Amino acid sequence: MIEPQQPGRLAATYRLRCPTYEEATEVARDIAREQTLEVPPGVVDGQLEERLLGQVDHVGDHPEGGFDARISYALEVTGTELLQVVNVAYGNVSLMNGVRLVDLVLPAEVLDALPGPRHGLDGLRQMVGAEAGRPLVSVAIKPVGRSSRELAELASTFARAGVDAIKDDHGLVDQGAAPFLERVTTVGAAVAAANSETGGHTIYFPNVTGPVDRLEERLDHVVAVGCGGVMVCPSLMGLDVMRVIASGPRPLAIMAHPTHSQVAPGRREGIAPDVLYGTLYRLAGADVVVYVNAGGRFAWPVEQCEAINTRLRAPLGGHRTSAPAPAGGVNDADAGSWLERYGPDTMLLIGGSLLAQTDLFGATSRLMEAARAATPCGARS
Amino acid sequence: MIEPQQPGRLAATYRLRCPTYEEATEVARDIAREQTLEVPPGVVDGQLEERLLGQVDHVGDHPEGGFDARISYALEVTGTELLQVVNVAYGNVSLMNGVRLVDLVLPAEVLDALPGPRHGLDGLRQMVGAEAGRPLVSVAIKPVGRSSRELAELASTFARAGVDAIKDDHGLVDQGAAPFLERVTTVGAAVAAANSETGGHTIYFPNVTGPVDRLEERLDHVVAVGCGGVMVCPSLMGLDVMRVIASGPRPLAIMAHPTHSQVAPGRREGIAPDVLYGTLYRLAGADVVVYVNAGGRFAWPVEQCEAINTRLRAPLGGHRTSAPAPAGGVNDADAGSWLERYGPDTMLLIGGSLLAQTDLFGATSRLMEAARAATPCGARS
Incomplete structure (x- = not known):
């Protein structure tokens, strides 16, 4: 409503x-x-x-x-x-x-x-070189415990397969196996090398969630490495921290992750997920809003997901639209049917199910094919 | 547990x-x-x-x-x-x-x-010159819409009556009627003048909740004015922001306010209030933790309040204890019985009911008398 x-x-x-x-x-x-x-x-x-x-x-x-x-x-x-x-x-x-x-x-x-998205969905399409109207595809590197080198190898495969965005798992922060500065350097270099090899424009979104007094240093590092975006968990780090990044001098795209946001459909209290993600996260500057998809691990009804999509795409002052990124147990084989359901103004986020594939490159390439197939004809012409 | x-x-x-x-x-x-x-x-x-x-x-x-x-x-x-x-x-x-x-x-x-409270309950007692073991009393200046001058007059009366702590209402931020810098200057000066008149040590806790990128400026101003503490709303501004203040160079006492913390007893989801306030707020550096008292506007059971008190006072690594500050519709006339129930290691926070008194000075003085009466004999000797 x-x-x-x-x-x-x-x-x-x-x-x-x-x-x-x-x-x-x-x-x-x-x-x-x-x-x-x-x-x-x-x-x-x-x-x-x-x-x-x-x-x-x-x-x-x-x-x-x-x-x-x-x-x-x-x-x-x-x-x-x-x-x-x-x-x-x-x-x-x-x-x-x-x-x-x-x-x-x-x-x-x-x-x-309030800043709203700096790039928005259309800006993201331009950044990654997607044809007008094409749905976007993002993937996650994880889990905690893997080294920066191992995560970079995953990212390299994803980027060579032409995925639009690669995000850190929200559980990757600054642990010993892949400390923030080292991870961003290593993964960022791997993505840049793959982009250079393929002529692609995959964006890596490192997770900058962590101590507030280290944020500036981390953002500087992300920019120095040449990443085009960051991931932040606004309900953990503070909604206003996202606003500060979105209003700040660095032209980074922002992916917002919903961890600790403490919302779900059907509760007697709390904020309705579409209001939190669709209005507040968007206004605070999220170019991409990750939320838990229906059919995944969290049992949210599809109507809730569509309500989030609607708010992220609706007119809101003069602000750009954000890309809804349904995630959380989405099976890579179902990508096409989700895109059919949600429409092309969507960024699918496929995590664990993709990592379970033996042929990671092939599975990721098929995801990109599904995204191209879901691009409206008028937009493609 | x-x-x-x-x-x-x-x-x-x-x-x-x-x-x-x-x-x-x-x-x-x-x-x-x-x-x-x-x-x-x-x-x-x-x-x-x-x-x-x-x-x-x-x-x-x-x-x-x-x-x-x-x-x-x-x-x-x-x-x-x-x-x-x-x-x-x-x-x-x-x-x-x-x-x-x-x-x-x-x-x-x-x-x-993690920092835990910099001063803790005993440190606060020293700061305000309370005898060992005496319960503390805090009051609020409000509402939004009053000018800095009007709020300062309230604060002056409270301080002359010897209250331990005066806090901004959490709804006072940077609105036109009493903008942050002006309010802190004006109220801070009024409290300092009253302290100087009475020989008292009332602490003023201005609400620094607001844009994260203005926090440093606000903290500097608070210190420059000579305030001994700040109030922050950690669930709104970010729990880690409180940690940064508590770990930082300024020796300010911190009062944590629970607005937007989205917890209550009896829910099927969320964090139990005693865990959020008693463990996380305390570890992040709150010297005082405000929560909604039983018998007030929020209908929380007294057992929940006691569970919060227990955690704030329990051993927790080497950390100091925080002062529990039950609030939210607490009637000033009931101060004595609440102190009897919760014990002397408590900071009562009386807000609106006190402001409704015709004789504000007299009512505040009676509150302080109730606090002195609730001080254990052994501690007083």
């Missing part, structure tokens, strides 16, 4: 597990106070209450049970900083049971203040 | 919503793979699997339903960096329904690598 913007106000919709309309309305009023003034009625004058208290715009029952309450907040409270927007939309209220954030509509002031 | 450490291994206990022991054991094995190698069996050699795959140590049924599975992870996978520890304990598995992290026991290598 993507609703029109109210001028100058942020509108959040909460799904409330309440038995009656009256109770839901009362909870909605509590939320409107909790997320703004957070003082009992009467502490501040009526004029300030009028101006700054959250406003319950609508409470309606939901077909699946409970009630949806739409509450809007003044720009004077939210400001335009990313973290305060999140704080107002789902701050203390995240500690209440039975309150889930299911929609978030931001005013133009906030949309304009 | 705080269990002994296994040498060199991190042990995480998950509460699994599974109908049978067999199913719980299967889910536990899936988690052990998901959080470590994340590739199908057979992709890497048996020796690497043996060394790095998470190990299901125990699965047992839980009296309240479901099963508790204890899984241990090798130091070679977790490393000693805070974010990778969180990533292994509750990374991708946070996207699975029915999996809750309920205990976390860290090896000495990890405990030694």
Whole structure:
């Protein structure tokens, strides 16, 4: 559900597990106070209450049970900083049971203040030299325990097979077997050599998630090695850290990984995955958003995946679209049917199932063939 | 439940919503793979699997339903960096329904690598000149919409009444009515003037939560103004940001605020509040941990609050204890009975109910009297 913007106000919709309309309305009023003034009625004058208290715009029952309450907040409270927007939309209220954030509509002031994707899906296609409209394909190098040299050999095979993007596993950080600086140097060189051999443009996305006070050093290293992108885990390292990378001086593409984001369909609390990934990750600057696909290890329904795709591709201020990257137990043999389902504005991410293939080069080449086959005819002509 | 450490291994206990022991054991094995190698069996050699795959140590049924599975992870996978520890304990598995992290026991290598509280509860008592063993009292200045001057007047009254700590509301960031730099200057000066008038040592904790790339500037300003502490919202700004402040060159006390931490008792997913606040916030450097008290606006059971207190005060490597700060709708008139319940190693945080008092100075003075009355006799002598 993507609703029109109210001028100058942020509108959040909460799904409330309440038995009656009256109770839901009362909870909605509590939320409107909790997320703004957070003082009992009467502490501040009526004029300030009028101006700054959250406003319950609508409470309606939901077909699946409970009630949806739409509450809007003044720009004077939210400001335009990313973290305060999140704080107002789902701050203390995240500690209440039975309150889930299911929609978030931001005013133009906030949309304009946030970076959004620097490259976006079309920019990524240009970076990797994909024909217009072609779905993208990414793969992962892993697991932890392999040496930088072993990971580089995997990456080299992937790149020679023409894959668009290679990412570190999110579990590869700075462990002894493949420390960050060494790994990025070694894998980056292997990908560059393969690109040079084939004339390809595979991008390597090293995982820069780690100590915040080492981020600058790591980004400098990534740029020095010549990588075109980085992977970051925003719900682990901080959503605003991704914004800083996206707003910063280095023209890196950003792949966002969902580890520790603590969301899933069907829960009574938390943020709906499409809101977190499709609106917040995108606005904070993710060019690619990895999420767990249906049919994989996490048992998310395909409708949830499509809701994420929809938000990542929908108009959002003047921002570019992000590439949805369904992943997590996606079988390489099913690539074609997933692309048919999700459409070509998608980056498939195939991890472990590909690594289980004996002929890694052949299997990766077939993936790329599936992506070319899923390119719309009009776009290819 | 705080269990002994296994040498060199991190042990995480998950509460699994599974109908049978067999199913719980299967889910536990899936988690052990998901959080470590994340590739199908057979992709890497048996020796690497043996060394790095998470190990299901125990699965047992839980009296309240479901099963508790204890899984241990090798130091070679977790490393000693805070974010990778969180990533292994509750990374991708946070996207699975029915999996809750309920205990976390860290090896000495990890405990030694993290800062923990710089001052701790006893250090705070020294900073504010409290007699040994006295409970501490903190208050909040708010709401958003008040000017820096108005907030400073509140702070001045609180400080003259001898309160130990004054914090910004977590909703005060950099809004126009009281922008960060101006607010810290104005409130800081008011608190310093009151301290100088009374001979007191009230600490002001400005909220530094906001853009990560402005943190250094804000910390410098806080130090320049002479504040003794800062408030930060680690689940919003990033847990590692708190670690950086706690490990950094400035000797600031840190108050951690729980907004957006997305935890509560009784949920099927998420991190148990005592694990997040009592272990992770403390290890990341919180001298004070604010959480939502029983009897307030959030309806948390008092047993949950006591579990948080227990972890904040329990032995944890060589780290200092943090001050638990129950808050969130705590009535100032009930201060004495809460201190009786929680004991003197507590910092009460009274917010809105105090601001609703006509005689703010008198009400705050009575709070301090309640704290002195709750000081153990032995400690006072």
